[in-house]
Amino acid sequence: MEKPYLVIEWNDTETDATGWLVIHNFVKGYTSGGIRMHPQVTRQEVEHLAKTMAYKYVASESTTTGGCKGGIAYDYKASDAKEVLRRFVIAMMPYINSDTTDVSASLGEDLGTSYHDVLNVFKEFDFDLPITKSMKQDETVQKGINDYNELLKTKIDGLFLDHAVTGYGVAFSADEAWNLKGGNTNARVVIQGFGSVGASCALKLEQLGYKIVGISDANLLVTCPEGLDVNKLIESKNEYGEMDQASFEPHYVVQSNSEWLDVDCDIVIPAALENAVNGENAHKIKVDLVVEAANNPISKEGDDMLREKGVDIVNDFIANLGSIRFYDAILFGLIEPETQAVIDDIDTLCRKNVRKLFSEAAKKQAYQRNIAKQLFKPSISDTPGPEKSMPL
Known part of the structure; x- marks a missing residue:
């Protein structure tokens, strides 16, 4: 496959x-x-x-x-x-x-x-x-569609639920990994990308006690060693996830968005495009934990460098599964159709997967990405056709 x-x-x-x-x-x-x-x-x-x-x-x-x-x-x-x-x-x-x-x-x-x-x-x-x-013939699915549509109208922490679930899952994954590593409290985090995933991840991590010391978007990087006011930055951003520099606090430092890996921190979270970490900039990473909020944000060359440096990874398909778990769990009636139930379900699943990932990696003395690909490799590829109608 x-x-x-x-x-x-x-x-x-x-x-x-x-x-x-x-x-x-x-x-x-x-x-x-x-x-x-x-x-x-x-x-x-x-x-x-x-x-x-x-x-x-x-x-x-x-x-x-x-x-x-x-x-x-x-x-x-x-x-x-x-x-x-x-x-x-x-x-x-x-x-x-x-x-x-x-x-x-x-x-x-x-x-x-x-x-x-x-x-x-x-x-x-x-x-x-x-x-x-x-x-279409399944009553559970029909109910799930209605439940899902209703939940799309709900909010949590001021964010629409579907805009929060993926970023929250990344935050739960990062928190679990940091705890497994015995990390210190008030750890400092840099997030690259401030769309719905990056913004909601920053908000949840702040709630969990982390300091968000740097955030970059398509235009700039803003930093503050004492921690940025995430709520205020979310309120100022436009539909493209771009922050309004006019709303920044006077003590915030504004730099080029290409300098996001230069910020002194404990955890790095790329939450934007593919290959944001690559062979040209991976050497800048001085942290020992990277959590992938974007899909495929580290190139092969960058990944090779991080593996050689001994950086721990929580890869994308473990960390950022919140949105699809929300959809699947509600559509197929796996959980109660309630806002907090959705968040709790994602919290439980992300932390369980991170524990499994780190446990297997430690047992086999192997890089987390390689272990993740073994643990979660797809094994089913059904051939479509009129005779393939299957009950759920």
């Missing part, structure tokens, strides 16, 4: 946008992942992300869903970005809402896209969420 099951390329007829839907595997005819929009998106990146999603569903203990990903090479800040996204989703509609085979690719948000915008396209085609024909 190293190669994707299906790769579909799309070329927009109205702009120069190009996009891909990559299905790594189906489980019971179902596969799921977000849509990423960014000028630098490539087919190779989308294939890599779809594979990561397959691992992530195993780590989230799903028995119902495989991994897929959508990617659009286009500027998500462009005035017509929503129209480009709409045309991409419509082009992929035969794989999202099929009436000929009992399969479905469920697409949501990722970097540069909004789940609300994706849902609006689904509603144009008279359905709420992409599901298979078998799922």
Whole structure:
């Protein structure tokens, strides 16, 4: 299962946008992942992300869903970005809402896209969420869809629940790993990326007693050795996760966003693009714990350097599974449809996976990423077809 099951390329007829839907595997005819929009998106990146999603569903203990990903090479800040996204989703509609085979690719948000915008396209085609024909006949799933839609309206700590769950899961993972390492209290954290994942991760870590001493976004890096006011920074940021420098405290220091690895800290959390840590900057990392909030944020060259330096890693498909666990747990009725129940479930699962990861790595004296790939390797790839209709 190293190669994707299906790769579909799309070329927009109205702009120069190009996009891909990559299905790594189906489980019971179902596969799921977000849509990423960014000028630098490539087919190779989308294939890599779809594979990561397959691992992530195993780590989230799903028995119902495989991994897929959508990617659009286009500027998500462009005035017509929503129209480009709409045309991409419509082009992929035969794989999202099929009436000929009992399969479905469920697409949501990722970097540069909004789940609300994706849902609006689904509603144009008279359905709420992409599901298979078998799922449409399942009363538990039908109830789960309604419960999920209601939970999307709820908030926790001032954030919409679906904007909080992934970042909170990263924070729980980082906290568990730091505790296992016997780390000191009031540990200092630097977060690269301040979208919904980076912001919610920063907020939860602050609540857990950590000092957020540096945050970078697309424009700048802001630092403060005594700790940044995360709530105030969240209130000031725009829809793209960019902070408003005019709202910074006078004692905050503003630097180039390329200097985020130069900040003195204990834990580094990359929460933005792929390969943010790479062969050119990995030597700057002086911490001994990196927690991946973004998907694939460390290149192979960067990873080799961190392994040689003895840096501990909590990799992406363990740390940032909050969103897909939320979706799966509610859709398939695994937990009570309550806001705190969702958070508690993610907390429990992330910490359990981190303990398993560190225990196995210590036992085998091996790098955490290699152990994670062994522990959570996908083993199911169902072949779609009309005869493959399976009960859940």
